[in-house]
Amino acid sequence: MKSDRIFIIGAGAIGKTLAAFLKAQGNEVILLRGQADEINDSMVTIKVLLNDKDAVKTEVLVSAVSNFTNLDGIVVIASKSYGNELIAERLKKRIGNAPVVILQNGLNVELPFVHHGFERIYRCILFATAQQVSADAIRFKPVAASPVGVVRGSSEELSGIIDQFSNPYFTFRAEQDIQRVIWTKTIANCVFNSVCPLLETDNGIFYRDEQARSVAKRVIAECISVAETQGVFLDAADVFDRLLQISKSSEGQLISTYQDILNGRKTEIETLNMAVAEIADNARQETMVPTTRLLGELIRIKSGIAMRASL
Ligand SMILES: NC(=O)C1=CN([C@@H]2O[C@H](COP(=O)(O)OP(=O)(O)OC[C@H]3O[C@@H](n4cnc5c(N)ncnc54)[C@H](OP(=O)(O)O)[C@@H]3O)[C@@H](O)[C@H]2O)C=CC1
Ligand SMILES: CC(C)(CO)C(=O)C(=O)O
Missing domain, CATH: 3.40.50.720 (NAD(P)-binding Rossmann-like Domain)
Known part of the structure; x- marks a missing residue:
């Protein structure tokens, strides 16, 4: 058409x-x-x-x-x-x-x-x-x-x-297989959209910093286990490579969640880290995503502070 x-x-x-x-x-x-x-x-x-x-x-x-x-x-x-x-x-x-x-x-x-x-x-x-x-x-x-x-x-x-x-x-x-790509990208976003605003830095941090890469690997491992409860099987090394590719090619850019926080706007964290945490809860696997959930909760707090300050 x-x-x-x-x-x-x-x-x-x-x-x-x-x-x-x-x-x-x-x-x-x-x-x-x-x-x-x-x-x-x-x-x-x-x-x-x-x-x-x-x-x-x-x-x-x-x-x-x-x-x-x-x-x-x-x-x-x-x-x-x-x-x-x-x-x-x-x-x-x-x-x-x-x-x-x-x-x-x-x-x-x-x-x-x-x-x-x-x-x-x-x-x-x-x-x-x-x-x-x-x-x-x-x-x-x-x-x-x-x-x-x-x-x-x-x-x-x-x-x-x-x-x-x-x-x-x-x-x-x-x-x-768009579901597979949706999960791969959502996992990358669970990392970028929480870690970058919390560190107040650009997308290139994972490319530049070993400690940031180690946090990213933890989130990836957790989210992959949750994807498996939904019948989506991903390879941690592939997701990590994708994340590094995004980090390198978007160095200098600020992730949308960070832009939202800087502008006192609501973020999309509910459909990222918090959505993964909810799926884990529904599968009675509440303990499966501690880092992903904590990062999401910190973004909720940071965003709430920014929204109240901009009123
Ligand atoms: N920016 C990026 O690099 C990337 C963005 N995305 C995704 O693309 C989408 C758009 O992001 P981006 O362009 O960066 O966002 P912006 O913050 O630049 O723009 C947000 C847009 O959403 C609209 N909007 C805001 N609040 C509401 C609401 N309550 N109801 C309906 N519409 C609303 C705004 O409305 P209005 O038109 O009235 O101003 C505006 O058009 C998001 O889902 C984001 O995750 C994905 C990958 C990369
Ligand atoms: C991860 C990234 C940078 C890739 O497009 C993105 O989704 C965003 O800017 O919101």
Whole structure:
């Protein structure tokens, strides 16, 4: 399927980056705000910084879901995962059977769309980082091609979406076993999204520091045991290699949870460390994830302090 119209929900770092690339490739792109739903249309200038010299600069229309009665195109979800229940409700009466592509980190973030009966759902796991560095500029660092799998839908439609979305900087690929990738990336996020904000440092810490690597290995071992209770079998050395690859290629970037804490915003830790801990609890394996759980709880505390200070 090829639709020239692409609606991206979430005008944040990832949403704007993808919007700029897709617009530059000739698609009609509309950014829809994730939180605000009663706003007038406006144009936003987006400059994506790719390295020291390259950049993509373009203007994209920003609107709100409620300004549309029919979202006749591909709908991309690039907002924070804790808003998914509300977004699924808002979209339900406007989406017909248009495909939804979810770009978020975390476990089970697609469930609100499944429960609301969406017919075509694709889950993408991003291996790329985007950080807003000024009012109109985002620094983008690719790590590897981002896998996309079918939750509900067809592999034909998936290949069409991948062809349409990919460009030399931000590439996507089809993945048959998306659950395995979801777990691999979630485990990496359980490490990055807790350790980096707690140490107040960038993603490169694991690449640079032996003690940080040792904490990472502990979290990986714990989370792999929990994945096994869900029928997903991962190799600790593979997950660790992936983590080091991300650390090296995104050195200098701040993980989204750290950006959230710095800005006094809610974090996604509930769908990362705390989601893994909950699965362990439900499997009556409460003691399986002590480090992962503690790191998640410390992030809850740090984020609560930052949110209260920003009021
Ligand atoms: N940045 C990165 O490098 C990476 C990010 N991701 C994932 O991509 C997703 C987007 O992250 P990122 O772009 O960094 O986030 P940003 O913080 O830059 O932007 C957050 C977006 O989420 C929206 N939002 C915030 N709160 C809510 C809410 N309660 N309900 C609905 N929408 C909300 C915002 O709304 P509004 O549009 O109104 O401003 C904004 O569009 C996240 O799931 C993140 O984990 C994954 C890998 C890498
Ligand atoms: C782990 C990393 C850096 C990879 O894309 C990420 O998921 C994020 O920035 O939120």
